[in-house]
Amino acid sequence: MTFDITKLARPQILTLEPYRCARDDFKEGILLDANENTHGPSFIEMTEAEKDLDLNRYPDPHQQELKSQIINFRNKERTDISETEKLKIANLCLGVGSDESIDALMRDFIVPSKEKMIICPPTYGMYSICAVVNDVEIVKVPLDLETFDIIPKDILAALKKDPLIKLVYITSPGNPTGKKIDEGLLLELLKGIEENDSINALVVLDEAYIDFAPTGSSLCTYVNKHPNLVVLQTLSKAFALAGIRLGITYATPEVSILLNSTKYPYNISNLTSDVAIRATKEASLIETKNKINKIIEQRGIVLEKLLKLKYIGKNRGGLDSNFILIEILNKDLKPDNEIANKVYLTLANEKKIIVRFRGKELGCTGCLRVSIGTAEENAVLVEQFDNVLNKIVEAN
Numbered sequence: 392m393t394f395d396i397t398k399l400a401r402p403q404i405l406t407l408e409p410y411r412c413a414r415d416d417f418k419e420g421i422l423l424d425a426n427e428n429t430h431g432p433s434f435i436e437m438t439e440a441e442k443d444l445d446l447n448r449y450p451d452p453h454q455q456e457l458k459s460q461i462i463n464f465r466n467k468e469r470t471d472i473s474e475t476e477k478l479k480i481a482n483l484c485l486g487v488g489s490d491e492s493i494d495a496l497m498r499d500f501i502v503p504s505k506e507k508m509i510i511c512p513p514t515y516g517m518y519s520i521c522a523v524v525n526d527v528e529i530v531k532v533p534l535d536l537e538t539f540d541i542i543p544k545d546i547l548a549a550l551k552k553d554p555l556i557k558l559v560y561i562t563s564p565g566n567p568t569g570k571k572i573d574e575g576l577l578l579e580l581l582k583g584i585e586e587n588d589s590i591n592a593l594v595v596l597d598e599a600y601i602d603f604a605p606t607g608s609s610l611c612t613y614v615n616k617h618p619n620l621v622v623l624q625t626l627s628k629a630f631a632l633a634g635i636r637l638g639i640t641y642a643t644p645e646v647s648i649l650l651n652s653t654k655y656p657y658n659i660s661n662l663t664s665d666v667a668i669r670a671t672k673e674a675s676l677i678e679t680k681n682k683i684n685k686i687i688e689q690r691g692i693v694l695e696k697l698l699k700l701k702y703i704g705k706n707r708g709g710l711d712s713n714f715i716l717i718e719i720l721n722k723d724l725k726p727d728n729e730i731a732n733k734v735y736l737t738l739a740n741e742k743k744i745i746v747r748f749r750g751k752e753l754g755c756t757g758c759l760r761v762s763i764g765t766a767e768e769n770a771v772l773v774e775q776f777d778n779v780l781n782k783i784v785e786a787n
């Protein structure tokens with residue numbers, strides 16, 4: 392089937408005349424066209440670098456420099472893409488973290504209180520929150536609870552049964568699973584969608600943690616080959632820049648045009664783009680990779696030490712992310728939500744070590760999600776875990 396954006400997007404969005412910014416018309420001269428304050432800002436201890444950021448001016452809505460750096464390094468990660476299929480600037484839309492992109496896709500592609508979306512539990516909680524806010528019905532198609540992989544035939548069956556489903560949110564590596572979704576299964580799903588005339592849906596692949604998986608794991612370079620694929624990434628995780636709020640959406644140009652014309656024009660601040668541009672330069676990417684490797688090494692150490700503890704069960708999740716999902720056991724050596732929750736609360740309240748209780752997520756009974764910190768933080772975590780866990784289980 393040929394890809395048809397008119398069957399995917401909300402009709403109002405297709406006909407929308409995008410907002411035209413003052414700077415789209417003229418870029419240089421005495422700029423008195425955007426009601427900015429040309430006297431410049433006044434705040435204490437302004438640095439020279441901050442002065443250079445033109446903070447009194449609206450930011451660039453298009454962010455070409457940042458986008459071009461991003462596509463350059465992503466294109467280099469995979470060699471199986473033809474020259475014409477490589478990522479171009481037109482494939483990108485930037486957002487205030489990927490949370491904004493998750494919401495933007497619903498707003499552009501799902502008619503509220505009529506059309507629907509799929510999530511694959513256990514998964515990231517924001518998809519459901521955005522769905523409620525946007526009045527979108529959720530259809531749940533669980534992951535395989537043994538492998539935490541998607542089941543393409545189940546997703547395709549749900550899509551065939553209900554042509555009102557417009558988006559399928561898949562997280563790879565998953566949260567809270569930490570497991571990268573098998574590429575073959577994702578391609579099987581995309582092929583199923585491409586070959587079926589009755590399905591008009593986009594697969595939204597949320598790759599927030601992808602840089603903790605082996606290099607080349609991202610499918611972002613596939614969006615020109617598979618137009619029903621949309622990939623989300625963020626600088627919040629591997630790039631350690633959660634505070635600047637920068638998310639990236641990769642999509643076929645037809646989808647990308649809509650996302651760019653419906654976003655708030657100035658969503659990426661001058662401060663954010665300045666840091667993001669520096670963080671995606673060659674030298675910074677090398678340093679980022681070094682830190683990722685340290686986290687991966689520490690992940691192995693933490694896991695090995697925790698798995699030796701008597702009341703820790705198995706590593707329930709995968710090893711493709713910067714966290715682990717471990718089972719907490721009771722005296723009978725069974726995963727136990729009550730004990731896991733007590734361990735979580737005691738670690739937080741008495742030891743000031745905060746992990747996340749995930750026991751209520753599908754297939755995650757008794758599970759705590761532990762982010763991997765620095766070597767020092769991890770050493771404290773392991774030591775306190777042992778004390779707290781033994782005391783709680785023995786007392787129960």
Ligand SMILES: Cc1ncc(COP(=O)(O)O)c(C=O)c1O
Nearest residue numbers: 488489490515566599625627638
């Ligand atoms: C799977 C997943 N997607 C998206 C996000 C949000 O990322 P951002 O900080 O870019 O909004 C998170 C944050 O925890 C996440 O786990």
